[in-house]
Amino acid sequence: MDALELLLNRHSCPRLAEPAPAGEQLELIFKAGLRAPDHATLTPWEFIVFAGEQRYRLGDILAAAAEARGEVPEAVDKARNAPLRAPLVIAVAARVKPHDKVPELEQHLSAGCALMAMQMAAQAQGFNGIWRSGWFIFDRGVHRQLGLGEQDQLVGFLYLGTPLMEVRKLPERDPAQFVRYFDR
Numbered sequence: 001m002d003a004l005e006l007l008l009n010r011h012s013c014p015r016l017a018e019p020a021p022a023g024e025q026l027e028l029i030f031k032a033g034l035r036a037p038d039h040a041t042l043t044p045w046e047f048i049v050f051a052g053e054q055r056y057r058l059g060d061i062l063a064a065a066a067e068a069r070g071e072v073p074e075a076v077d078k079a080r081n082a083p084l085r086a087p088l089v090i091a092v093a094a095r096v097k098p099h100d101k102v103p104e105l106e107q108h109l110s111a112g113c114a115l116m117a118m119q120m121a122a123q124a125q126g127f128n129g130i131w132r133s134g135w136f137i138f139d140r141g142v143h144r145q146l147g148l149g150e151q152d153q154l155v156g157f158l159y160l161g162t163p164l165m166e167v168r169k170l171p172e173r174d175p176a177q178f179v180r181y182f183d184r
């Protein structure tokens with residue numbers, strides 16, 4: 001797929017089924033993530049993979065966190081089932097490294113770029129996915145259960161699989177509404 005065509009047609013898919021990317025396809029997805037812009041070459045990323053049965057472990061972690069913050073039983077169940085919405089879930093974390101010229105925000109942004117690059121690499125290979133977040137990504141209990149440190153930040157969960165629905169036509173956006181040539 002042509003690079004510009006991919007950029008202009010990137011889209012998410014919330015309904016995903018088997019097969020998920022695996023083997024060389026998944027390796028290419030990780031390699032695309034590792035091309036994220038990276039100030040001072042800190043490589044502040046970790047991709048934590050939940051495939052197959054491991055998604056239930058992630059569901060247990062999210063459900064326990066929901067219980068700990070006093071969510072109602074329906075919300076606890078929703079949290080438990082959340083990772084089952086795709087055959088493969090990748091938690092993307094900024095493993096933040098102290099640096100006098102690269103603040104936390106830049107490292108979070110870099111991890112976000114990695115997540116988007118991975119979604120695009122999935123789409124380029126005929127798969128797709130969606131970037132999801134929710135309160136989970138800010139929950140320190142979830143961070144600890146995933147093996148993250150106090151300084152780290154989850155930037156999202158990338159749900160991946162084979163699209164179950166037709167690609168919807170993206171609304172055309174007019175650059176003129178978002179672009180301003182500075183003239184003062």
Ligand SMILES: Cc1cc2nc3c(=O)[nH]c(=O)nc-3n(C[C@H](O)[C@H](O)[C@H](O)COP(=O)(O)O)c2cc1C
Pocket residue numbers: 010011012013130131132133134155156
């Ligand atoms: C940081 C971030 C967090 C997001 N979290 C969610 C989420 O929790 N649930 C959701 O349905 N979409 C979430 N989205 C939006 C989807 O990833 C997606 O971009 C949106 O559905 C629009 O679809 P499109 O990517 O095809 O334009 C999030 C996007 C970003 C950038």
